Amino acid sequence: MIEAVRLRDLQGRVLELGVEDGRWTGHPTAPPLDATRLWAVPGLVDAHAHLAADRLDLRPGDPTEIAGRAFAALEGGVFLCVDKGWCDRSVLSLLRHPPTERPDLQAAGRMIAVPGGYYEGFAVEVDVDTLTEVVADEAGNAAGWVKLVGDWPRRGRGPVANFDEDALRMAVEVAHRAGARVAIHTMAPEVPSMAVRAGVDSIEHGLFLTDEDLSRLGARGGAWVPTIRRVEELVQVLGADSSGGRLLSEGLSRISDLLPQAVQTGVAVLAGSDLTFPSARIGEEVAALREYGLEPADALAAATTRAYRYLGVAAGFEPGLPADLVGFEVHPWEDPTAPPALVIRRGRILSG
Numbered sequence: 452m453i454e455a456v457r458l459r460d461l462q463g464r465v466l467e468l469g470v471e472d473g474r475w476t477g478h479p480t481a482p483p484l485d486a487t488r489l490w491a492v493p494g495l496v497d498a499h500a501h502l503a504a505d506r507l508d509l510r511p512g513d514p515t516e517i518a519g520r521a522f523a524a525l526e527g528g529v530f531l532c533v534d535k536g537w538c539d540r541s542v543l544s545l546l547r548h549p550p551t552e553r554p555d556l557q558a559a560g561r562m563i564a565v566p567g568g569y570y571e572g573f574a575v576e577v578d579v580d581t582l583t584e585v586v587a588d589e590a591g592n593a594a595g596w597v598k599l600v601g602d603w604p605r606r607g608r609g610p611v612a613n614f615d616e617d618a619l620r621m622a623v624e625v626a627h628r629a630g631a632r633v634a635i636h637t638m639a640p641e642v643p644s645m646a647v648r649a650g651v652d653s654i655e656h657g658l659f660l661t662d663e664d665l666s667r668l669g670a671r672g673g674a675w676v677p678t679i680r681r682v683e684e685l686v687q688v689l690g691a692d693s694s695g696g697r698l699l700s701e702g703l704s705r706i707s708d709l710l711p712q713a714v715q716t717g718v719a720v721l722a723g724s725d726l727t728f729p730s731a732r733i734g735e736e737v738a739a740l741r742e743y744g745l746e747p748a749d750a751l752a753a754a755t756t757r758a759y760r761y762l763g764v765a766a767g768f769e770p771g772l773p774a775d776l777v778g779f780e781v782h783p784w785e786d787p788t789a790p791p792a793l794v795i796r797r798g799r800i801l802s803g
Protein backbone atom coordinates (compact mmCIF):
# COMPACT_ATOMS: atom_id res chain seq x y z
CA MET A 452 0.00 0.00 0.00
CA ILE A 453 1.25 3.46 -0.78
CA GLU A 454 0.39 6.39 1.46
CA ALA A 455 0.98 9.23 -0.97
CA VAL A 456 2.09 9.84 -4.55
CA ARG A 457 3.50 12.70 -6.60
CA LEU A 458 2.36 12.25 -10.19
CA ARG A 459 2.36 14.02 -13.53
CA ASP A 460 -0.83 13.90 -15.63
CA LEU A 461 -1.04 13.95 -19.44
CA GLN A 462 -1.21 17.75 -19.47
CA GLY A 463 2.05 17.87 -17.51
CA ARG A 464 0.49 19.02 -14.23
CA VAL A 465 2.27 17.72 -11.15
CA LEU A 466 -0.09 16.71 -8.33
CA GLU A 467 0.47 15.38 -4.85
CA LEU A 468 -2.19 13.15 -3.33
CA GLY A 469 -2.53 11.07 -0.22
CA VAL A 470 -4.16 7.64 -0.12
CA GLU A 471 -6.60 6.42 2.50
CA ASP A 472 -8.72 3.27 2.30
CA GLY A 473 -7.89 2.89 -1.38
CA ARG A 474 -9.01 6.44 -2.24
CA TRP A 475 -7.19 9.66 -2.98
CA THR A 476 -7.13 12.30 -0.27
CA GLY A 477 -6.07 15.89 -0.70
CA HIS A 478 -3.52 15.95 2.07
CA PRO A 479 -0.50 13.64 1.88
CA THR A 480 0.62 12.90 5.42
CA ALA A 481 3.59 10.74 4.41
CA PRO A 482 6.49 11.27 2.01
CA PRO A 483 5.04 10.62 -1.47
CA LEU A 484 6.14 8.01 -3.96
CA ASP A 485 7.64 10.09 -6.75
CA ALA A 486 6.14 9.00 -10.08
CA THR A 487 6.74 12.26 -11.94
CA ARG A 488 9.12 10.62 -14.42
CA LEU A 489 5.96 8.94 -15.83
CA TRP A 490 2.80 10.19 -17.58
CA ALA A 491 -0.18 9.15 -15.51
CA VAL A 492 -3.80 8.32 -16.34
CA PRO A 493 -6.37 7.05 -13.81
CA GLY A 494 -6.92 3.84 -15.77
CA LEU A 495 -7.67 2.34 -19.17
CA VAL A 496 -11.01 1.04 -20.43
CA ASP A 497 -11.84 -1.86 -22.75
CA ALA A 498 -15.37 -1.18 -24.03
CA HIS A 499 -15.76 -4.43 -25.99
CA ALA A 500 -14.21 -7.31 -24.10
CA HIS A 501 -15.03 -11.02 -23.90
CA LEU A 502 -13.30 -12.23 -20.77
CA ALA A 503 -14.65 -15.77 -21.23
CA ALA A 504 -12.07 -16.55 -23.94
CA ASP A 505 -8.69 -15.61 -25.41
CA ARG A 506 -9.77 -16.17 -28.99
CA LEU A 507 -13.02 -16.94 -30.72
CA ASP A 508 -13.29 -20.17 -28.78
CA LEU A 509 -16.96 -21.10 -28.70
CA ARG A 510 -17.27 -22.85 -25.36
CA PRO A 511 -18.81 -21.92 -22.02
CA GLY A 512 -16.62 -19.68 -19.87
CA ASP A 513 -14.60 -21.08 -16.97
CA PRO A 514 -14.68 -18.88 -13.83
CA THR A 515 -11.04 -19.61 -12.95
CA GLU A 516 -9.81 -18.70 -16.44
CA ILE A 517 -12.01 -15.61 -16.43
CA ALA A 518 -10.51 -14.48 -13.12
CA GLY A 519 -7.02 -14.98 -14.60
CA ARG A 520 -7.82 -12.87 -17.65
CA ALA A 521 -9.38 -10.20 -15.47
CA PHE A 522 -6.24 -9.97 -13.33
CA ALA A 523 -4.05 -9.78 -16.45
CA ALA A 524 -6.18 -6.86 -17.65
CA LEU A 525 -5.68 -5.13 -14.31
CA GLU A 526 -1.89 -5.60 -14.50
CA GLY A 527 -2.00 -3.96 -17.92
CA GLY A 528 -3.73 -0.91 -16.44
CA VAL A 529 -7.22 -1.76 -17.72
CA PHE A 530 -9.45 -0.88 -14.77
CA LEU A 531 -12.86 -1.03 -16.46
CA CYS A 532 -14.18 -3.63 -18.89
CA VAL A 533 -17.48 -3.83 -20.66
CA ASP A 534 -17.98 -7.49 -21.50
CA LYS A 535 -20.19 -7.65 -24.58
CA GLY A 536 -21.65 -11.07 -23.90
CA TRP A 537 -21.03 -14.78 -24.35
CA CYS A 538 -23.03 -18.00 -24.62
CA ASP A 539 -23.52 -17.96 -20.85
CA ARG A 540 -23.31 -15.62 -17.86
CA SER A 541 -19.97 -17.00 -16.68
CA VAL A 542 -18.26 -13.60 -16.74
CA LEU A 543 -20.56 -12.37 -13.98
CA SER A 544 -18.67 -14.70 -11.61
CA LEU A 545 -16.05 -11.93 -11.53
CA LEU A 546 -18.33 -9.79 -9.41
CA ARG A 547 -17.48 -12.05 -6.46
CA HIS A 548 -13.85 -10.86 -6.56
CA PRO A 549 -12.68 -7.59 -4.96
CA PRO A 550 -11.69 -4.69 -7.25
CA THR A 551 -8.03 -5.25 -6.35
CA GLU A 552 -8.22 -8.52 -8.33
CA ARG A 553 -10.24 -7.45 -11.36
CA PRO A 554 -11.28 -4.43 -13.39
CA ASP A 555 -14.60 -2.78 -12.66
CA LEU A 556 -17.13 -4.65 -14.74
CA GLN A 557 -20.17 -3.90 -16.82
CA ALA A 558 -21.40 -6.90 -18.75
CA ALA A 559 -24.04 -8.42 -20.95
CA GLY A 560 -24.95 -12.02 -20.22
CA ARG A 561 -25.98 -14.28 -23.07
CA MET A 562 -25.96 -12.81 -26.58
CA ILE A 563 -29.36 -12.66 -28.26
CA ALA A 564 -29.88 -13.67 -31.91
CA VAL A 565 -32.37 -15.55 -34.08
CA PRO A 566 -32.08 -19.11 -35.48
CA GLY A 567 -29.31 -19.05 -38.11
CA GLY A 568 -28.34 -15.55 -36.99
CA TYR A 569 -25.06 -16.30 -35.22
CA TYR A 570 -22.59 -19.13 -34.62
CA GLU A 571 -24.88 -22.13 -34.33
CA GLY A 572 -26.14 -22.73 -30.81
CA PHE A 573 -23.98 -20.02 -29.26
CA ALA A 574 -26.51 -17.23 -28.70
CA VAL A 575 -29.99 -17.42 -27.19
CA GLU A 576 -32.24 -17.74 -30.20
CA VAL A 577 -35.52 -15.82 -30.12
CA ASP A 578 -38.51 -15.17 -32.37
CA VAL A 579 -41.03 -12.32 -32.38
CA ASP A 580 -42.96 -13.94 -29.54
CA THR A 581 -40.05 -14.55 -27.18
CA LEU A 582 -37.83 -11.51 -27.85
CA THR A 583 -39.12 -9.23 -25.09
CA GLU A 584 -39.21 -12.00 -22.50
CA VAL A 585 -35.60 -12.98 -23.26
CA VAL A 586 -34.40 -9.35 -23.30
CA ALA A 587 -36.07 -8.76 -19.92
CA ASP A 588 -34.43 -11.90 -18.52
CA GLU A 589 -30.98 -10.93 -19.80
CA ALA A 590 -31.34 -7.31 -18.67
CA GLY A 591 -32.35 -8.45 -15.21
CA ASN A 592 -29.52 -10.95 -14.85
CA ALA A 593 -26.53 -9.15 -16.37
CA ALA A 594 -24.46 -6.16 -15.26
CA GLY A 595 -25.93 -3.22 -17.12
CA TRP A 596 -25.94 -4.47 -20.71
CA VAL A 597 -27.98 -6.49 -23.19
CA LYS A 598 -26.22 -7.67 -26.35
CA LEU A 599 -28.06 -8.25 -29.62
CA VAL A 600 -26.56 -9.78 -32.74
CA GLY A 601 -27.99 -7.42 -35.36
CA ASP A 602 -26.92 -9.12 -38.57
CA TRP A 603 -25.16 -12.26 -39.70
CA PRO A 604 -24.09 -13.67 -43.07
CA ARG A 605 -26.25 -16.43 -44.58
CA ARG A 606 -24.72 -18.77 -47.14
CA GLY A 607 -25.05 -17.35 -50.63
CA ARG A 608 -26.98 -14.30 -49.44
CA GLY A 609 -24.46 -12.18 -47.57
CA PRO A 610 -25.36 -10.50 -44.27
CA VAL A 611 -29.03 -10.49 -43.29
CA ALA A 612 -30.70 -8.41 -40.54
CA ASN A 613 -31.76 -10.54 -37.56
CA PHE A 614 -34.41 -8.09 -36.34
CA ASP A 615 -36.59 -5.43 -37.93
CA GLU A 616 -36.68 -1.90 -36.57
CA ASP A 617 -39.82 -2.46 -34.47
CA ALA A 618 -38.27 -5.48 -32.79
CA LEU A 619 -35.13 -3.47 -32.02
CA ARG A 620 -37.23 -0.65 -30.60
CA MET A 621 -39.12 -3.08 -28.40
CA ALA A 622 -35.87 -4.67 -27.17
CA VAL A 623 -34.48 -1.24 -26.28
CA GLU A 624 -37.64 -0.31 -24.39
CA VAL A 625 -37.64 -3.51 -22.36
CA ALA A 626 -33.92 -3.28 -21.57
CA HIS A 627 -34.12 0.39 -20.58
CA ARG A 628 -37.07 -0.32 -18.33
CA ALA A 629 -34.89 -2.89 -16.54
CA GLY A 630 -32.05 -0.35 -16.24
CA ALA A 631 -29.80 -1.93 -18.87
CA ARG A 632 -28.23 -0.49 -22.00
CA VAL A 633 -28.34 -2.24 -25.36
CA ALA A 634 -25.34 -3.00 -27.59
CA ILE A 635 -25.70 -4.41 -31.08
CA HIS A 636 -23.26 -6.34 -33.23
CA THR A 637 -23.53 -5.09 -36.81
CA MET A 638 -21.15 -5.45 -39.73
CA ALA A 639 -23.66 -4.96 -42.57
CA PRO A 640 -25.18 -1.91 -44.29
CA GLU A 641 -28.58 -0.58 -43.15
CA VAL A 642 -28.69 -2.37 -39.81
CA PRO A 643 -26.71 0.40 -38.02
CA SER A 644 -29.25 2.97 -39.25
CA MET A 645 -32.14 0.86 -38.00
CA ALA A 646 -30.42 0.37 -34.66
CA VAL A 647 -29.71 4.07 -34.23
CA ARG A 648 -33.31 4.99 -35.08
CA ALA A 649 -34.55 2.32 -32.66
CA GLY A 650 -32.56 3.88 -29.81
CA VAL A 651 -29.84 1.24 -29.37
CA ASP A 652 -27.18 2.62 -27.01
CA SER A 653 -23.96 1.24 -28.43
CA ILE A 654 -23.13 0.23 -32.00
CA GLU A 655 -20.46 -2.51 -32.10
CA HIS A 656 -18.30 -2.59 -35.29
CA GLY A 657 -20.84 -0.43 -37.18
CA LEU A 658 -18.77 0.07 -40.31
CA PHE A 659 -21.82 1.14 -42.27
CA LEU A 660 -23.03 3.95 -40.03
CA THR A 661 -24.07 6.98 -42.09
CA ASP A 662 -23.62 10.73 -41.53
CA GLU A 663 -27.22 10.96 -40.45
CA ASP A 664 -26.81 8.07 -37.99
CA LEU A 665 -23.83 9.79 -36.41
CA SER A 666 -25.74 13.06 -35.95
CA ARG A 667 -28.63 11.19 -34.37
CA LEU A 668 -26.41 9.02 -32.18
CA GLY A 669 -24.26 12.00 -31.16
CA ALA A 670 -27.30 14.10 -30.23
CA ARG A 671 -28.33 11.54 -27.64
CA GLY A 672 -24.76 10.75 -26.52
CA GLY A 673 -24.73 7.19 -27.89
CA ALA A 674 -21.63 5.07 -28.34
CA TRP A 675 -19.75 3.49 -31.24
CA VAL A 676 -17.13 0.82 -30.65
CA PRO A 677 -15.63 0.16 -34.11
CA THR A 678 -13.18 -2.61 -33.02
CA ILE A 679 -10.96 -1.84 -36.02
CA ARG A 680 -8.29 -4.46 -35.30
CA ARG A 681 -11.00 -7.12 -35.03
CA VAL A 682 -12.44 -6.18 -38.42
CA GLU A 683 -8.97 -6.13 -40.01
CA GLU A 684 -8.39 -9.60 -38.61
CA LEU A 685 -11.71 -10.83 -40.02
CA VAL A 686 -10.77 -9.55 -43.49
CA GLN A 687 -7.62 -11.69 -43.22
CA VAL A 688 -9.50 -14.75 -42.00
CA LEU A 689 -12.22 -14.49 -44.67
CA GLY A 690 -9.76 -13.55 -47.42
CA ALA A 691 -9.62 -10.08 -48.95
CA ASP A 692 -11.22 -11.42 -52.18
CA SER A 693 -14.13 -13.23 -50.54
CA SER A 694 -17.52 -11.49 -50.60
CA GLY A 695 -17.36 -11.01 -46.82
CA GLY A 696 -13.79 -9.73 -46.97
CA ARG A 697 -14.69 -7.25 -49.69
CA LEU A 698 -17.68 -5.95 -47.73
CA LEU A 699 -15.63 -5.44 -44.56
CA SER A 700 -12.78 -3.79 -46.51
CA GLU A 701 -15.33 -1.41 -47.99
CA GLY A 702 -16.58 -0.72 -44.46
CA LEU A 703 -13.05 -0.05 -43.19
CA SER A 704 -12.39 2.35 -46.05
CA ARG A 705 -15.38 4.43 -44.92
CA ILE A 706 -14.41 4.96 -41.32
CA SER A 707 -11.52 7.45 -41.69
CA ASP A 708 -14.20 9.96 -42.63
CA LEU A 709 -16.68 8.77 -40.06
CA LEU A 710 -14.47 8.69 -36.95
CA PRO A 711 -13.52 12.39 -36.69
CA GLN A 712 -17.08 13.33 -37.56
CA ALA A 713 -18.44 11.01 -34.88
CA VAL A 714 -16.26 12.57 -32.19
CA GLN A 715 -17.27 16.05 -33.34
CA THR A 716 -20.98 15.28 -33.21
CA GLY A 717 -20.71 13.91 -29.66
CA VAL A 718 -20.73 10.17 -30.33
CA ALA A 719 -18.82 8.30 -27.62
CA VAL A 720 -16.25 6.58 -29.85
CA LEU A 721 -14.72 3.85 -27.66
CA ALA A 722 -11.90 1.32 -27.93
CA GLY A 723 -12.61 -2.42 -27.75
CA SER A 724 -10.34 -5.47 -27.96
CA ASP A 725 -13.01 -8.00 -29.07
CA LEU A 726 -10.80 -11.12 -28.78
CA THR A 727 -8.19 -9.79 -31.21
CA PHE A 728 -5.77 -9.12 -28.36
CA PRO A 729 -6.07 -9.30 -24.55
CA SER A 730 -7.76 -6.36 -22.79
CA ALA A 731 -4.38 -5.38 -21.32
CA ARG A 732 -3.26 -4.38 -24.82
CA ILE A 733 -6.17 -2.01 -25.49
CA GLY A 734 -3.55 0.55 -26.63
CA GLU A 735 -3.43 -1.42 -29.91
CA GLU A 736 -6.96 -0.29 -30.71
CA VAL A 737 -6.06 3.28 -29.74
CA ALA A 738 -3.28 3.07 -32.34
CA ALA A 739 -5.82 1.79 -34.89
CA LEU A 740 -8.19 4.70 -34.17
CA ARG A 741 -5.28 7.05 -34.92
CA GLU A 742 -4.45 5.23 -38.15
CA TYR A 743 -8.07 5.68 -39.17
CA GLY A 744 -8.23 9.41 -38.65
CA LEU A 745 -8.52 10.39 -34.98
CA GLU A 746 -6.13 12.88 -33.40
CA PRO A 747 -3.85 11.27 -30.77
CA ALA A 748 -5.74 12.81 -27.82
CA ASP A 749 -9.15 11.86 -29.25
CA ALA A 750 -7.95 8.32 -29.89
CA LEU A 751 -6.59 7.90 -26.36
CA ALA A 752 -9.80 9.32 -24.89
CA ALA A 753 -11.56 6.29 -26.46
CA ALA A 754 -9.81 4.16 -23.85
CA THR A 755 -9.66 6.73 -21.03
CA THR A 756 -11.69 9.88 -20.30
CA ARG A 757 -14.45 9.52 -22.92
CA ALA A 758 -14.99 5.88 -21.97
CA TYR A 759 -15.22 6.57 -18.24
CA ARG A 760 -17.65 9.41 -18.88
CA TYR A 761 -19.90 7.40 -21.19
CA LEU A 762 -19.92 4.43 -18.81
CA GLY A 763 -20.70 6.63 -15.83
CA VAL A 764 -17.68 5.58 -13.79
CA ALA A 765 -15.85 8.31 -11.86
CA ALA A 766 -12.08 8.19 -12.33
CA GLY A 767 -9.44 10.87 -11.86
CA PHE A 768 -6.81 12.37 -9.63
CA GLU A 769 -9.18 13.99 -7.19
CA PRO A 770 -9.81 13.50 -3.49
CA GLY A 771 -12.52 10.91 -2.87
CA LEU A 772 -12.00 8.99 -6.12
CA PRO A 773 -10.37 5.52 -6.18
CA ALA A 774 -6.57 5.67 -5.83
CA ASP A 775 -5.94 4.23 -9.30
CA LEU A 776 -2.98 5.20 -11.46
CA VAL A 777 -1.40 3.88 -14.64
CA GLY A 778 1.96 5.44 -15.50
CA PHE A 779 3.75 5.39 -18.87
CA GLU A 780 7.37 6.18 -19.69
CA VAL A 781 6.46 7.54 -23.13
CA HIS A 782 3.50 9.94 -23.35
CA PRO A 783 0.58 7.78 -24.60
CA TRP A 784 -0.33 10.43 -27.18
CA GLU A 785 3.05 9.58 -28.75
CA ASP A 786 2.86 5.79 -28.39
CA PRO A 787 -0.39 4.33 -27.05
CA THR A 788 0.84 0.72 -27.39
CA ALA A 789 3.64 0.74 -24.79
CA PRO A 790 2.80 -1.24 -21.63
CA PRO A 791 2.59 0.77 -18.40
CA ALA A 792 5.66 1.12 -16.19
CA LEU A 793 3.63 1.57 -12.99
CA VAL A 794 0.18 0.26 -12.08
CA ILE A 795 -1.52 1.29 -8.83
CA ARG A 796 -4.98 -0.09 -8.06
CA ARG A 797 -6.87 1.15 -5.00
CA GLY A 798 -3.60 2.40 -3.51
CA ARG A 799 -1.72 -0.86 -4.04
CA ILE A 800 1.19 -1.21 -6.45
CA LEU A 801 0.40 -4.06 -8.86
CA SER A 802 3.46 -3.63 -11.03
CA GLY A 803 6.36 -1.20 -11.42
Ligand SMILES: [Zn+2]
Binds near residue numbers: 501535
Ligand atom coordinates in the same frame (compact mmCIF):
# COMPACT_ATOMS: atom_id res chain seq x y z
ZN1 LIG B 1 -17.48 -9.12 -29.69
